[in-house]
Structures are given as C-alpha cells and as structure tokens.
Amino acid sequence: xxxxxxxxxxxxxxxxxxxxxxxxxxxxxxxxxxxxxxxxxxxxxxxxxxxxxxxxxxxxxxxxxxxxxxxxxxxxxxxxxxxxxxxxxxxxxxxxxxxxxxxxxxxxxxxxxxxxxxxxxxxxxxxxxxxxxxxxxxxxxxxxxxxxxxxxxxxxxxxxxxxxxxxxxxxxxxxxxxxxxxxxxxxxxxxxxxxxxxxxxxxxxxxxxxxxxxxxxxxxxxxxxxxxxxxxxxxxxxxxxxxxxxxxxxxxxxxxxxxxxxxxxxxxxxxxxxxxxxxxxxxxxxxxxxxxxxxxxxxxxxxxxxxxxxxxxxxxxxxxxxxxxxxxxxxxxxxxxxxxxxxxxxxxxxxxxxxxxxxxxxxxxxxxxxxxxxxxxxxxxxxxxxxxxxxxxxxxxxxxxxxxxxxxxxxxxxxxxxxxxxxxxxxxxxxx
Numbered sequence: 001x002x003x004x005x006x007x008x009x010x011x012x013x014x015x016x017x018x019x020x021x022x023x024x025x026x027x028x029x030x031x032x033x034x035x036x037x038x039x040x041x042x043x044x045x046x047x048x049x050x051x052x053x054x055x056x057x058x059x060x061x062x063x064x065x066x067x068x069x070x071x072x073x074x075x076x077x078x079x080x081x082x083x084x085x086x087x088x089x090x091x092x093x094x095x096x097x098x099x100x101x102x103x104x105x106x107x108x109x110x111x112x113x114x115x116x117x118x119x120x121x122x123x124x125x126x127x128x129x130x131x132x133x134x135x136x137x138x139x140x141x142x143x144x145x146x147x148x149x150x151x152x153x154x155x156x157x158x159x160x161x162x163x164x165x166x167x168x169x170x171x172x173x174x175x176x177x178x179x180x181x182x183x184x185x186x187x188x189x190x191x192x193x194x195x196x197x198x199x200x201x202x203x204x205x206x207x208x209x210x211x212x213x214x215x216x217x218x219x220x221x222x223x224x225x226x227x228x229x230x231x232x233x234x235x236x237x238x239x240x241x242x243x244x245x246x247x248x249x250x251x252x253x254x255x256x257x258x259x260x261x262x263x264x265x266x267x268x269x270x271x272x273x274x275x276x277x278x279x280x281x282x283x284x285x286x287x288x289x290x291x292x293x294x295x296x297x298x299x300x301x302x303x304x305x306x307x308x309x310x311x312x313x314x315x316x317x318x319x320x321x322x323x324x325x326x327x328x329x330x331x332x333x334x335x336x337x338x339x340x341x342x343x344x345x346x347x348x349x350x351x352x353x354x355x356x357x358x359x360x361x362x363x364x365x366x367x368x369x370x371x372x373x374x375x376x377x378x379x380x381x382x383x384x385x386x387x388x389x390x391x392x393x394x395x396x397x398x399x400x401x402x403x404x405x406x407x408x409x410x411x412x413x414x415x416x417x418x419x420x421x422x423x424x425x426x427x428x429x430x431x432x
Contacts, residue, residue, distance in 0.1 A: 019378025
C-alpha cells in the first residue's frame, strides 16, 4: 500500500504514536491508579517479567522451587506491593505465579545478579529493539521493497499498536517469542534449517504460541526429509537439552508446571479461546475445529514448497494468526505474532481489493480494526487535556473495542489471499 505523500505519512504516524502513548499514560494508567485507590487494590511494579526473573534467581542462586507457594508469595510482594489476601474479595485473582516451562530460566540466567529495576529497564529497550528488527525481518522475507520513509512509518505504527505498548509496559516475554519466531523464519528462508530449529525451540517458552507452528513445520520438513531433516534435528536436540537441563535443576518440574498452568487458567477466569468468548463454548469449539481443518489443508498444499516461496510465507502467517485465535487465552500482547500477516495484507492490498466483494469487506474490516485503537486513543489523549480526569478515565475501554475482532479479520484477509495463491494461481518457484 503506497503512501502518496511519505512525509505527511511520517507526521501522521508520529502523531498517532504520541496519541497512543499519551492515552496509555493519562487515561489507561490513570484509570488503573484511580480504580486501585477507590477499591484499596495493591499496586507494585506490575511487571510480567518479575515473576519469571524472581523464580529464575531463586532457583539458580538459592536452589528454591519457583513453583512453590513461598515463591509465589514473594512474587506478589514485588508485583502487587504486598501478598494477596484471599479474605479480601476486592484483591486481584491473578496469583502471578511462575507459570512458565522451567527452561525459561536459561534465557533469564544472565540477569539474576542485577537488581530488578535495572533488568526491567534493559528489557524494555531490548524488546523495543527486537520489535524494530522483527519489522525489518518480516518486510525482507516478504520481499516488499519499501522506501526508508515507508519503513519508518511501519516501525512507528508497530510501536504505537496497543499489543506492542502493552507488551513493552509489562515487559512481556511474548515480545521475545515473536522475535525468535521471526529469526527462525529468516533462517529457514536462508537455508540454515538447523539454526532455525534451535530458535524455534527457544521460542517454546510460550508453548501455546509455538506448538501449531512447530506441528506444521514438522510436516513440511517430513515431506522432503532428505533436504529438511536438519530443521527437525536442530529443534529436537535443542528442546531435549532444555528439558534435560530443567530436569537436572528441578526433578519433576513438568508436573508442577502443568499444575501451575491449569491453576493460571482458573484464577484468571479464562473463558477459553477467542472464538469461545465471541461465540458460545459449543459453537466456538466447532468454529475452531473448522478453522484448524481449513488451515491444515492449506498447509498440506504447500508442504513441498521451499521456505523462500510466497505460498510458504502466506501459510506461515496464517498459522500464526490462527494460533492466537484458538489458544485458550485472550491477551493483546500475543498479537505481536500478527506482524507478518499485517505486512502481507498491506503489500497485497491492491491485488486483494480488485478481487471480490468478500475480499474488499475483509480488507475494510481489517483496516478498521488496525486503525481504530490509535485514532480513538489520540482523540482521548487530546480530550484528557480538556476534560476532568474522572470523566475522561471512564472512556478507557474505547480504543480496545477492536482487539477481539482483529484476529478474525486477519484470518479472513490472509485466508482469502492464501486461496488466491494456492488455487487461483499456479505455485511458482521462489525468487533467489
């Protein structure tokens, strides 16, 4: 999608960037602080990284079980400012327990000797850099030739998206996982399959975001085993090393992790996948089955395609979007894995627009879902300087209205493009 006036595009992107961040600070954070004060809720560092960092430090330095209730209590002391009291009905339900696979400690081990405020600041800068690099990687893999100005616009709009801002504010490891997936894709395209498997195994610290992609890539590798065996070996050996190392540090950790993950769903009030939230549980499960079935069929169509082919990139993007739709957790920061799908839609905008009414409808809904948060947040940020804080803070949910619908519009847009690529046109060999 070209910008007729790139300089104006940069100015608008910067204004939207400022508007979104001002909305977060003046409206969203202001509402959170006001609500906490009114209901006597605790507020500490509120960093999702803290529980993983503290669990890692206590395990590696003091040989304590990060899944234990004692560590959970200490995590709450830092995250909320005090341990949660089950007798207080107004206290948060999220226990902030260490609910990750234990081998996440190998990635966080270099940080355990530093004070957490320094770790948090370094993580924010590191995650921001990884996000910018991911934008560059996905654009290169898409073979989308954009000007430096257009690239700047894409970077700015990515950084002012609500998933990115939420991830950066919380120091969420989803940013690291999305960067590892981008790196794995780049290595696949460059033919370094073993290294691609290594990065994808490291990304499995969030198994819910990687398992569907791993399943499809294993099928892809098996279909040309003699050429692609190194990907499966790289992934399997790395994951086996991570699991073995974790078991050496804490025998029986897998059982504790599964119990912690199940408890997490209970105390956070998880209502299932996005489709189960929007539909009833029964209809949601049926829709999930059909969506997975359709994606699997498209994946089978490209199982023999090289990683550098447009068809492979299209299905790769679709699998990531479908993953967020079907995982039993609705969290905006997980939507950072949408980057390849968003850039694919932007690049193919004119081609898709000229197809059918359904294509145009999917594009309009996708554009609305992408732009609404930044536009509405900018309006609220401006209004926050003109209206009393108690009034404007009541409007905090408005920019988040489209968060539940963006995954579905992307599934429609990328899915329709996949059908064009795989059925309406002959699969062509990748460009060198």
